[in-house]
Each structure stands twice: as structure tokens, then as C-alpha cells.
Amino acid sequence: MSTKTALIVGASRSLGLALATEFTRRGWDVIGTVRGESRTDLHELAEKSGGSVTVESLDTTRPEQISALRDRLAGRTLDLLFVNAAITRGNIPVGDVPEEMFVEVMVTNALSPMRVVESFRSLVTPTGTIGVMSSRQGSIGLNTRGGQDVYRASKSALNQLMRSYAVRYADAAHTLLLMCPGHVRTELGGPDAPLSIDQSIPGVVDTIEHHSGEPGLRFLNYQDQEVPW
Template identity: 75%
Template sequence: MTDTRNTALVVGASRTLGLGLVAEYLRRGWDVIGTVRGSRRTGLHDLADASEGRLTIESLEMTDPEQISALRDRLAQRTLDLLFVNAAITRGDLPVGEVPTDMFTEVMTTNALSPMRVVESLRPLVAPTGTIGVMSSSQGSIALNTRGGQDLYRASKSALNQLMRSYAARYAEDPRTLLLVDPGWVRTELGGPGAELSVAESVPGVAETIERHRGRTGLHFVDHEGQVVPW
């Protein structure tokens, strides 16, 4: 009997939104591959123990191009229905003029350059009918930035959006669905304790938005409720 379960790769799955997304796809009956940094045990390992083999864990430091290539080689025989990259850091709310150069480089590399390296490298593993998604943010929207603040984080997400747009233009004939997803304002280390949504409230909407856009070619910037986010 042929195994027809869908397979998702969630990059950055050790905690909060990434971990929640893995749990949601397991609940939906998918096979899931989740990545963690290093060898420390995380909540993802607990999920794997209870998954009856449907969740496998891979180690990946996303900012290391050699590790991205090694992951691609290890997964060369797998076909992915969904590649979803979830990774971002913030280093405080500083006006851009006060941001040290090394901090600027670190945030931009982690939030914009590294996710796109993953997308570019692992693209061949995604089925022609599959989806490539990246966790973005409404803070990456230039149109919605009417209050300022979080200069570096906003800029990194805007850069991610622009790089994804360039990727979509370069592969304009590619039938895969491309998504930039805003999960909403979520209570994570990034969102803070005063955020509107819990991970459990955000993640089902993220997964449902991904599912509703399945088969729609081109790039879509949408939120966890499926609404279009202005650029």
C-alpha cells in the first residue's frame, strides 16, 4: 500500500510557533521533519517520542550555509509538500542610529538572509504542487508602519519580504505556492507577554491559511486569518 501522507519540513521547530506548527501538522495527520539547533533536548523531542515515527528531528544551524547543504543532502530522497521556515531574533528596541554594526549584521543574517538560503537550497525537495512558506510579520509591512519603533526587526522582516519577492520573480513560472505568513501578535519571546494571541490561538490559523492557499501559484503575503497583508 502506498503511503499518501503529506510531509512538512518546519525549520526552526524547537519552541513556540515552530513547535506549535509541528504539533498542528501532526494533529492533521502529516509526517513532519523539524529542525533544532545543536543537540540540547527540546519540546520537539517530546513530540517525536509520542509521534509513532511520524516526526523526525534534524539538526540545523540556519546561519551556517554548510549545514543547510548537509541537510539538503540528508533529505535528498524525501519529497516535501510543505517547506516552512520559522526563524527570527530581535535585539531590543533601539533607534537605528544606535544599532551596533555587529547587531545589525546578526539580525539581518538570521531574519532575512538565512531563511532565503534555506529556501533556495531546499527548493528542489518541494513537490511541484507543494508550498514554500516563510514566517514573516506585519512589522515587515512598510504601509502599516505608522508608529515606528523596533527599527531593526522591522527592517529585517521588510528585507525578508523583498528577498522573497525577488525569489518569486526569478521563478515566475514555478507552480509552487509561495507564502509570507504573519502569525499575528503572539505571546512569544519576540511578541512579549502583552501580545494578543497565544501560540495555541495563532498556529491553527497559520496552518489553515497555508492549506487554503495550497495550489495557488505566485507569492502571497497573508496573516493567520488568511487576510492579505499590505506590502
């Protein structure tokens, strides 16, 4: 059986790095992207991987870099495309959010991941998987506490855009996943979050692998449970 290949966009640290590490541990070849040219923990993982991990540079907010990476990978076949990209700019009521901040979060968290998906979808095998990192904060039904207005809105927008994508390519057999990793202790999740990265990411990968070959769009968490839209 040939080795499976994953492209993980946003793999320099935190959840993305953990995804790259976990897939490598399970025998996958991993192409991971980082922003800029600085050395990251992903470079160290690549050096220790015996060739199974390669590092590419990509700023997803720059369309010309998306196109350039697509050209560089034109001869590759992907079993998994997974986009892990998100920023937050603090817990600010939406009426107080500067317009440039709103645009920055929306472009980074919603528009840019979809540009990546649209650009790389043709490299994914016909029964492969396309996933993006969402959040329970993108669930309208679960928003009973408010807060994090713009971050929530950006993840809801991402979910809606993936829904539209799924309808547009309804004849394709790709597995489409919106993944919620849970509330994890990261820079974004904060130090008081209940989950460690090691508690979250193996479950995310289990869920991705479990649904391989199942066409259609699902919004799931790291425990393979449906998340309300």
C-alpha cells in the first residue's frame, strides 16, 4: 500500500504542528506550510523525519503565494488537504472593532482558507479528504454566552463558505470536514482551556481517518461528534 500524503496548511506551531507530528507518527508523508522564512519547530520535525516531512512557505492571505505553492506542488497527489489558519484580536464588542481589524480577521479565518481549498482541490485524490479547522465558536446554535464577536463571526463565515463549496461540488466524492478541536490550551485558546494539545489532536486525526472515503460535508469535533451549525 502506498504512503498517504497530507498537505497541512499552517503547521509551524501549536495545533498545526501537532497535526503534522501525529500524521507523521501514523506513517503519512506530510507537506507542512509556514509563514515566512524563519526556522520553526516544523523544520526540526522535518529534519528528524527521514524525508517524510517537507516544509513549504505560504502566507494564505497573499493569493500570489497560494498560486506559487500550487504550481510547486503540481505533480503531487494529496490524500488530505487540511487548512489550519486562525487569528483573534481580542474579546471586543463588535461595535468597537476597527474596520481594518474586522477585515483582517475575516480574510485570515474565512476567505483565505477557502482560497486555498479552491486552489488545491484538484490535487486531492477523487476519494480524498478536504478539511478546515473550525471551532464550536462558529456554531450559531451553541452561542449562548456571546463574546469573541469577530472570531465567532469569522468561523461561522468559514462554515457557511464550506457549505456553499460542498453544494457547488456536490458531484465530487471528496470527504469534506469542518473540524472543531475543542477548547485547547494554545495562544488562541488561552492558558485556562480544559484540553491540552495532546488530548485534542489525536482525536482530530482519528476523526479525519475514520471518515475517509465518505463523501459530503460534516461539522465534527475531536471526539467525532456532530457540532450543531
